[in-house]
Amino acid sequence: MGHRPRGARGLSRRGLSPRTLPAWLVVILLVIFAPISASAVTIKQVGQVLDAVGGNVYITNTPTGENAQFWANGAWHDFSELDPADKATQNGPSVDIGNGWWIWWDHSKYDGGSYVVWRYPDNGQLTYNGSRWPGFKVRLNKIGYTSTGETIDSIIDFPYIYAWQYDGLPEPNWITPFQISKLYGPLVAAEGHDSSISVGVDTQFVTTLVKTGTDTQIDASSQIDIVYWDIDQPLHYTPSGAFTADFTSEWREGVHLVDGYKDEAIVGTGTTLKISDNNTWFRSGANDPSGEPTNQSTVIAKAGPQFTTGWRGEGCSTGIGYDSKVVIYPTWPEPVKSPPQQIYKRGETATFEVSENFPYVADSNKASSIVMTDTLDPALDASRATVRVLKDNVDVTGNWQITINGQTITATAINTGHGYAESNHVFRITAPVSTTTDLSAYPTVGIDGVNHWQFLNQATVTIGGQPKTTNTVEVLVPYEAKGRVGLTGTKKLLGHALAPGQFSFDLKDSTGVILQTVNNDATGAINFADLEYTQEDIGKTFTYTITEHDDGVRGYAYDTHAETVTVSVSDAGQGVLDVAVATDGDGLAFTNEYKNSLGVAKQSSTDGSPLADARFTLYTDDGDGVFDDGDQPAVVFSDVDLTAPIPGAEITTTADGNGIYHGLSADTTYWLRETRAPAGFNLDGTPHLIRVSAQGEVTTLDDQGTSVPLPLREQTATITISDDPIPGLPATAGPGVTGLLFAGTFLIVTGSGVVLLRRRLDQEIAGS
Numbered sequence: 161m162g163h164r165p166r167g168a169r170g171l172s173r174r175g176l177s178p179r180t181l182p183a184w185l186v187v188i189l190l191v192i193f194a195p196i197s198a199s200a201v202t203i204k205q206v207g208q209v210l211d212a213v214g215g216n217v218y219i220t221n222t223p224t225g226e227n228a229q230f231w232a233n234g235a236w237h238d239f240s241e242l243d244p245a246d247k248a249t250q251n252g253p254s255v256d257i258g259n260g261w262w263i264w265w266d267h268s269k270y271d272g273g274s275y276v277v278w279r280y281p282d283n284g285q286l287t288y289n290g291s292r293w294p295g296f297k298v299r300l301n302k303i304g305y306t307s308t309g310e311t312i313d314s315i316i317d318f319p320y321i322y323a324w325q326y327d328g329l330p331e332p333n334w335i336t337p338f339q340i341s342k343l344y345g346p347l348v349a350a351e352g353h354d355s356s357i358s359v360g361v362d363t364q365f366v367t368t369l370v371k372t373g374t375d376t377q378i379d380a381s382s383q384i385d386i387v388y389w390d391i392d393q394p395l396h397y398t399p400s401g402a403f404t405a406d407f408t409s410e411w412r413e414g415v416h417l418v419d420g421y422k423d424e425a426i427v428g429t430g431t432t433l434k435i436s437d438n439n440t441w442f443r444s445g446a447n448d449p450s451g452e453p454t455n456q457s458t459v460i461a462k463a464g465p466q467f468t469t470g471w472r473g474e475g476c477s478t479g480i481g482y483d484s485k486v487v488i489y490p491t492w493p494e495p496v497k498s499p500p501q502q503i504y505k506r507g508e509t510a511t512f513e514v515s516e517n518f519p520y521v522a523d524s525n526k527a528s529s530i531v532m533t534d535t536l537d538p539a540l541d542a543s544r545a546t547v548r549v550l551k552d553n554v555d556v557t558g559n560w561q562i563t564i565n566g567q568t569i570t571a572t573a574i575n576t577g578h579g580y581a582e583s584n585h586v587f588r589i590t591a592p593v594s595t596t597t598d599l600s601a602y603p604t605v606g607i608d609g610v611n612h613w614q615f616l617n618q619a620t621v622t623i624g625g626q627p628k629t630t631n632t633v634e635v636l637v638p639y640e641a642k643g644r645v646g647l648t649g650t651k652k653l654l655g656h657a658l659a660p661g662q663f664s665f666d667l668k669d670s671t672g673v674i675l676q677t678v679n680n681d682a683t684g685a686i687n688f689a690d691l692e693y694t695q696e697d698i699g700k701t702f703t704y705t706i707t708e709h710d711d712g713v714r715g716y717a718y719d720t721h722a723e724t725v726t727v728s729v730s731d732a733g734q735g736v737l738d739v740a741v742a743t744d745g746d747g748l749a750f751t752n753e754y755k756n757s758l759g760v761a762k763q764s765s766t767d768g769s770p771l772a773d774a775r776f777t778l779y780t781d782d783g784d785g786v787f788d789d790g791d792q793p794a795v796v797f798s799d800v801d802l803t804a805p806i807p808g809a810e811i812t813t814t815a816d817g818n819g820i821y822h823g824l825s826a827d828t829t830y831w832l833r834e835t836r837a838p839a840g841f842n843l844d845g846t847p848h849l850i851r852v853s854a855q856g857e858v859t860t861l862d863d864q865g866t867s868v869p870l871p872l873r874e875q876t877a878t879i880t881i882s883d884d885p886i887p888g889l890p891a892t893a894g895p896g897v898t899g900l901l902f903a904g905t906f907l908i909v910t911g912s913g914v915v916l917l918r919r920r921l922d923q924e925i926a927g928s
Contacts, residue, residue: 198418198437200439201417201423201440202425203427204426205426205427206429207429208455209455210387210458213385213484214487214525215382215383215385215462216381216382216490217305217307217369217382217384218305218524218525219304219384219484219485220302220303220304220522221304222344223303223340224340225239225275225340225342226239226240227302228275228298228300229298230257231257231296237255239275242263243265244265244267247265248267250267251267254278257296258296259293260280260293263275263277269339269341274341274343275340276336277296277298277337277338277339278334278335278353279293279334286324286331286332286335288325289324290325293321293322293323294319295318295319295320296318298315299313299314300314301313301372304522305520306378307490307520308519308520310371310372310378311372312369312370313370314368314482315368315370316365321361321363323337323359323360325359326398327399329357330354331357332354332359333354334353335350336351337363339477346479347480348363348471348478348480349477349478351475351476351477358396358397359474359475360411360473360475362470362471364471366467366468366469368465368466377466382465383422383462383464384463385461386461386463386480386484387453387458387484388415388442388480389453389454389478389481390453390478391413391414391442391444391458391478392432392444392457393444393447393473393474394406394412394413396474396475407434407444410472411473412443412444412472412474414441414442414443415442415470416442416470416471418468418470421462421463422462422463424462425462426460427442427455427459428455429455431445431455431458431459432445432446433459442459444457453484485525486521487524487525489521489525489624490521491519492518493516496515496630497617497630497631497632498512499513500634502634503607503612504635506595506637506640507592508593510540513586513588514586514587514589516532517585518583518584518585518623522577526578527576527581528625529573529625530573530581530622531571531572531621532619533568533570533571533620534568534589534617534619535568536568536589537616537617537635538567538597539597539599539602539637540635541592541593541595542566546590547560547562547588548587549585549588550585550586552583558574559574559575559581560573560574571587598735602614610639611639613639614637615634615637616633616634617633617634641695641731641736641737642692642693642694643692643732643736644693644739645739647688647704648685648687649665649750651680651751652752653751653752653753653754654854654856655753655825655826656856660682661679661680661681663680663708665677665678665686666707666708666709667704667706668707669702669704670703676688693737699730700728700729701728704725705723706723707723708720708752714801715755715822716752716753716754717755718752723743723744723750724743725743726741727739727740727741728740754826755802755823755824755825756852756856757800757821757824757876757877758778758820758858758879759820759877759878759879760776760881761878761879761881762776762817762818762834763880765882765885766885770818771841771883772812772817774812774841775812775813775836776810776813776834776835777832777835778809778821779792779830779847780793781828787849794830796809796821802822813838818878820876825852827854829849831847831848831850832847833845833846833847833848834881840885840886841883841886842885842886850879857869858870
């Protein structure tokens with residue numbers, strides 16, 4: 161509030177001696193206008209009086225008349241009927257509201273204007289004995305709301321007004337006991353038409369808080385903390401008309417708590433108020449120069465939905481409470497967590513609801529913070545928890561900052577003011593029962609003959625640093641025994657280096673359904689994911705088969721056998737299953753082989769030209785490392801897909817001098833021997849050792865008998881064999897007798913030579 165001009169509050173600075181009313185007049189007035197006896201009130205003193213404003217009725221805005229009404233001719237009328245064209249520079253028309261009272265807009269009053277209720281004195285003058293008139297009533301609409309969110313109006317009814325003035329003082333043209341100032345709100349007053357003309361007023365007014373737009377009183381449990389402030393004026397005149405400052409007269413400015421008030425009133429430290437009559441009268445004790453509520457001249461009176469107040473004063477006015485704001489957060493009930501009991505299996509999702517009925521607040525008394533915390537038991541998987549916040553079944557999660565730190569869920573209100581953290585809120589929390597937490601140490605509870613693991617849970621709602629904890633709820637998990645096993649095997653590849661992920665394997669159940677498909681790793685390990693078992697599997701035996709995919713990659717011979725695995729399940733106690741695995745003797749082992757190829761290049765020893773029509777046979781060593789009759793023709797193929805066997809393992813070089821074998825086995829020794837030389841060339845009868853290692857490297861022996869790898873020709877290990885040419889007849893020789901005889905003789909000699917050479921070679925080989 162702004163500072164009120166002191167001229168409007170009374171003439172308190174003239175410094176004359178105080179005098180009181182005559183004793184006989186006091187007695188008469190006390191008899192005539194004796195107030196209702198009020199119950200005793202306890203006085204509470206606080207450091208800052210406005211910080212103690214509480215209650216569950218909230219004034220949102222100081223009423224200025226913009227949303228007010230006056231009663232006239234049996235109906236309510238809007239104050240706006242009194243407004244001139246320009247309220248800042250013009251006064252409004254006066255309207256008759258009955259019982260001799262009028263109301264108008266005075267633009268010059270209180271630095272911004274005021275609606276003023278006024279009347280003429282009886283017979284044009286106000287006497288020492290005073291006058292008593294029937295009163296009037298006004299209505300302040302939508303002044304605020306209750307802690308349940310109900311919008312309220314205030315009806316102020318003045319049953320009577322008593323006014324007086326010492327004889328000899330300047331007569332007022334009119335007097336005003338009530339005003340609604342734009343700057344200060346509703347005021348009770350004792351003023352004349354001019355601030356230099358002083359009158360005294362004694363009155364009572366009944367305030368009723370009603371539901372907006374009705375005459376229905378709000379709930380009886382409602383409490384409004386009315387702030388009566390600036391109670392600081394003395395009696396200004398003596399009966400002789402001399403100016404004074406009498407802070408002892410009962411007729412100085414004062415507020416009386418007559419009826420409908422609670423049993424406590426609050427004043428500030430350093431108050432100058434004089435408190436009497438069962439602590440129901442609060443009279444001025446010193447001048448307060450402030451134009452707003454202070455510890456010195458303010459009292460907070462706690463009232464119900466209807467209360468009666470008395471007021472006295474001379475040449476002054478008092479603020480009657482609608483310019484104060486509730487600053488104390490109201491009480492709230494303890495939160496409730498539900499349901500009290502729930503049963504879930506591992507992996508199933510538990511749902512909790514933490515309910516709190518937050519009271520309605522004004523921005524002036526909203527909580528500094530509102531936090532809901534719920535620390536979930538480790539048996540719940542908080543990493544997969546969800547939180548929704550519902551206000552009266554409407555999702556308001558957006559007003560809450562949700563965090564999950566470890567097992568603790570926190571919901572913090574972003575806005576704690578009116579319209580946000582009020583009314584019924586439900587914090588709906590979901591979290592699955594952990595599939596991994598060891599529950600064996602948890603207590604067990606029997607339900608219908610079935611054991612369940614039990615864990616408990618509570619939540620807390622903390623408002624402004626004050627926590628309140630919910631009831632305890634329990635979650636029950638049916639006793640479960642669990643076990644698992646991971647089946648593993650090995651993959652071996654002959655004839656080539658094994659690559660990670662190269663081969664794939666199926667794990668099938670007893671019905672042939674594929675449960676898993678995995679690949680080997682770089683070491684050849686085959687690792688299936690764990691197979692899990694529950695207590696329902698106790699006493700059962702499961703049969704699985706493992707087979708390798710035949711991916712049809714060229715050059716590979718796949719392992720086609722199926723491994724059979726049996727798993728037997730038994731209860732080991734404490735929620736643990738014993739899972740026993742049985743396989744055949746070699747375990748889960750699979751071996752594939754890469755079939756290598758051998759290229760043969762036949763050429764002339766003189767110029768390296770390719771020789772066609774040479775024949776070679778490939779023999780498989782019988783294990784003694786010597787070429788002999790025990791070595792049989794190898795099983796080899798003419799195609800890389802290994803579908804066309806080569807009869808007798810014999811190949812003939814083509815025009816380019818090349819031949820090729822496919823399908824050589826790893827870790828195997830072979831012998832390659834030329835069995836027919838091309839025409840005009842000597843036969844190379846030497847058996848050549850060919851060795852294929854377990855890793856697929858193909859080697860032979862050099863002239864010194866050292867094993868050397870065969871060179872690659874078009875990615876195929878190839879051995880080159882050279883034949884010496886046989887000297888022939890001159891090219892110009894003809895087919896005469898001499899020639900025929902020579903030819904015949906040559907054939908005989910040559911044939912004999914071949915027989916002798918073959919025999920000699922066989923002897924050399926046999927002796928080698």
